[in-house]
Amino acid sequence: MNIIKLNNVSKKYSNGTTALRNISLDIEAGEFVYIVGPSGAGKSTFIKLLYHELKIDKGTGIVAKFDLMKLKRRDVPLLRRSVGVVFQDYKLLPKKTVYENIAYAMEVVGKRPREIKKRVNEVLDLVGLKHKLRSFPDELSGGEQQRVAIARSIANAPKLLIADEPTGNLDPENSWEIMNLLEKINLQGTTILMATHNSQIVNTLRHRVVAIENGRIVRDQAEGDYGYDD
Ligand code: ADP
Ligand code: ADP
Numbered sequence: 001m002n003i004i005k006l007n008n009v010s011k012k013y014s015n016g017t018t019a020l021r022n023i024s025l026d027i028e029a030g031e032f033v034y035i036v037g038p039s040g041a042g043k044s045t046f047i048k049l050l051y052h053e054l055k056i057d058k059g060t061g062i063v064a065k066f067d068l069m070k071l072k073r074r075d076v077p078l079l080r081r082s083v084g085v086v087f088q089d090y091k092l093l094p095k096k097t098v099y100e101n102i103a104y105a106m107e108v109v110g111k112r113p114r115e116i117k118k119r120v121n122e123v124l125d126l127v128g129l130k131h132k133l134r135s136f137p138d139e140l141s142g143g144e145q146q147r148v149a150i151a152r153s154i155a156n157a158p159k160l161l162i163a164d165e166p167t168g169n170l171d172p173e174n175s176w177e178i179m180n181l182l183e184k185i186n187l188q189g190t191t192i193l194m195a196t197h198n199s200q201i202v203n204t205l206r207h208r209v210v211a212i213e214n215g216r217i218v219r220d221q222a223e224g225d226y227g228y229d230d
Contacts, residue, residue: 002062003029003160003191004050009059011045011215019045021215022059027193029159032186034202035195036226037212043195046212047164050193051083052076064159081109084153084161084190088168090145092137092152098124099133102152109156123151127181143174150181154190161185163194167201179205199226 004027011020019042027033035043048054050063052071061068064082071079092101099120106116124130127147137145146166153161163182167175179201186192196202202209202225209224210217219227 001029002026003031003064004193005060005062007060009049009056009061011042011049011054011057019215020049020212023212023215023217024059025210025217025220027191029191030186030189032183032192032207033194034207034209034224035193035212036197036202036209036228037218038228041212042215043212044164045215047162047193047195050160050162051085052079077109081156082159084156084158086146086149086153086161086163086166088165090137090142090149092145092148094137096136097133098129098135098137098140098148101137101148102155105152105155111156119155120151123155126154126184127151141174142169143171143177146170146174146178147181150178150185154185158190160191160193163192165195165197167196167198172200175201197230199228199230202226 004025006023006025009020009023012018035046037043045054049056049061049068052068056068066079096104102120102123103116106119121130124133127150129144129147132140132144167178170178175198182192183205206223209221211219211227
């Protein structure tokens with residue numbers, strides 16, 4: 001089963017910049033895929049299309065059974081239930097505690113309090129931060145904040161987890177810790193799509209590599225290497 005199916009997808013920003021040209025890509029449920037490429041290649045644009053932060057303007061795209069062309073505004077929360085997202089800068093809500101950050105992601109999709117409580121504890125356990133549940137984001141290290149963000153992203157048990165440079169702000173030790181978590185989540189059945197500039201990670205933890213340059217897919221390689229000088 002394809003969890004992502006893109007056919008000739010293009011994206012032009014309103015200022016005239018064409019960020020993606022004729023992207024066609026199939027990703028099967030359960031895969032782990034790296035998106036690599038130089039700065040400005042279109043990686044972030046690509047990722048934003050997948051969770052409907054941006055609309056595609058040509059082609060067709062299906063993500064977790066949602067048709068990106070037909071998706072209505074009111075359907076976006078449904079998509080977000082099936083697709084977890086993790087960012088380079090964590091994007092935790094600063095005025096909420098660790099617990100509340102994760103619980104909120106479940107409240108907005110209408111989960112019941114009892115289920116929320118159980119699941120928040122479960123995902124905090126998975127990322128090893130149960131003891132920090134009352135902390136606020138600014139009381140945590142970067143690595144800890146990213147672990148909370150990952151816990152939040154999987155709280156609703158998404159089929160697909162999209163990570164845009166999740167280790168971009170972290171030192172090597174914390175980066176590897178984040179990768180261990182993503183591997184674990186992938187082994188539990190979640191598809192992972194991760195944009196990264198980290199050659200060491202890509203060359204060590206081998207997975208499918210899709211390279212984007214100038215808005216086009218220029219390489220799609222099983223167990224691929226990073227393929228650029230850092
Ligand atoms: P990457 O993530 O690979 O660095 P991006 O997807 O951010 O690449 O950018 C792809 C291209 O689109 C670049 O030329 C960039 O300057 C342009 N771009 C990105 N965001 C916008 C925007 N909001 N408006 C106009 N152009 C943009
Ligand atoms: P807003 O409309 O203000 O962006 P949302 O309800 O969409 O609020 O999201 C609330 C918080 O949860 C935000 O910090 C957002 O980044 C985060 N969030 C929303 N959807 C997801 C998701 N699928 N995975 C991870 N975090 C998410």
